Amino acid sequence: MPANPDRTTPPAAVLQALSLPRFREPSTSGPITVAIEGPNGAGKTTLCRALSRTLGFPWCLGTDEAWFAEPLKVRMIRDAEWYASAMFFLSGCFEQTRALRTRPDRLIIMDRCLWSTLAVHAAVQFDRLEALIAMVQPIARQIQVPRLTIVLEASFDTCQSRIANKSGTARALDELTATPAFHSREREFYHWLSRQTPAVTFVDADVATADEVVHKTLDLFKTRLPEIVGT
Numbered sequence: 001m002p003a004n005p006d007r008t009t010p011p012a013a014v015l016q017a018l019s020l021p022r023f024r025e026p027s028t029s030g031p032i033t034v035a036i037e038g039p040n041g042a043g044k045t046t047l048c049r050a051l052s053r054t055l056g057f058p059w060c061l062g063t064d065e066a067w068f069a070e071p072l073k074v075r076m077i078r079d080a081e082w083y084a085s086a087m088f089f090l091s092g093c094f095e096q097t098r099a100l101r102t103r104p105d106r107l108i109i110m111d112r113c114l115w116s117t118l119a120v121h122a123a124v125q126f127d128r129l130e131a132l133i134a135m136v137q138p139i140a141r142q143i144q145v146p147r148l149t150i151v152l153e154a155s156f157d158t159c160q161s162r163i164a165n166k167s168g169t170a171r172a173l174d175e176l177t178a179t180p181a182f183h184s185r186e187r188e189f190y191h192w193l194s195r196q197t198p199a200v201t202f203v204d205a206d207v208a209t210a211d212e213v214v215h216k217t218l219d220l221f222k223t224r225l226p227e228i229v230g231t
């Protein structure tokens with residue numbers, strides 16, 4: 001993630017011309033994964049915990065925890081070249097997906113996934129998304145993406161107020177991208193993504209209490225995964 005995410009105004013045309021590669025077909029064995037996505041502070045971790053409690057399925061980070069060991073994580077977010085950072089976090093997502101494949105659970109809820117890495121780089125400059133798509137294209141048929149991705153939508157101000165009590169390194173890393181322009185481009189990325197695949201959908205988490213967000217998400221689970229979460 002760069003120190004100055006606002007230095008370019010991205011041409012929307014870049015995004016319009018891009019298409020997502022064809023990823024691996026959903027596996028018939030192993031758990032179904034559902035990812036919760038969205039900007040910093042939208043309420044992803046809160047929702048993952050609540051869904052896990054309510055549904056009785058586990059939740060985990062979309063990136064293998066070993067990748068979050070400080071100071072490596074800080075270096076990769078704050079200092080590394082953007083493409084090194086992207087490759088690092090994508091590899092952590094791919095490794096997490098492999099590790100989850102042998103779990104006995106029917107469903108696993110993931111806090112973020114590979115889409116987050118694409119989102120933060122697209123939000124800096126849409127050209128980066130073009131480069132990342134070209135990079136994963138040759139291996140896309142081996143990459144398992146979540147069966148369903150639920151993107152929490154909340155305004156920049158709401159997200160900022162929700163993360164206001166973060167401190168230390170977590171706050172400092174968030175501040176690298178805490179601008180309305182970054183937030184709005186990240187949102188544009190998620191909408192582009194949802195036009196590419198029906199497996200990506202949205203929940204409005206802006207003026208909703210945490211409980212209301214849980215209820216809206218459970219309704220989505222019932223519609224989209226009736227075999228797992230019955231009505």
Ligand SMILES: Nc1ncnc2c1ncn2[C@@H]1O[C@H](COP(=O)(O)OP(=O)(O)OP(=O)(O)O)[C@@H](O)[C@H]1O
Pocket residue numbers: 039040041042043044045046047162163205208209210211213
């Ligand atoms: N719907 C909501 N309404 C009000 N506050 C909320 C809501 N959802 C979460 N919060 C609060 O906002 C803060 C940030 O929530 P949370 O950590 O779940 O966000 P996040 O999306 O996981 O953030 P990050 O991107 O930093 O990991 C927490 O203090 C949480 O209690």
Ligand SMILES: [Mg+2]
Pocket residue numbers: 044045046111
């Ligand atoms: Mg979180």
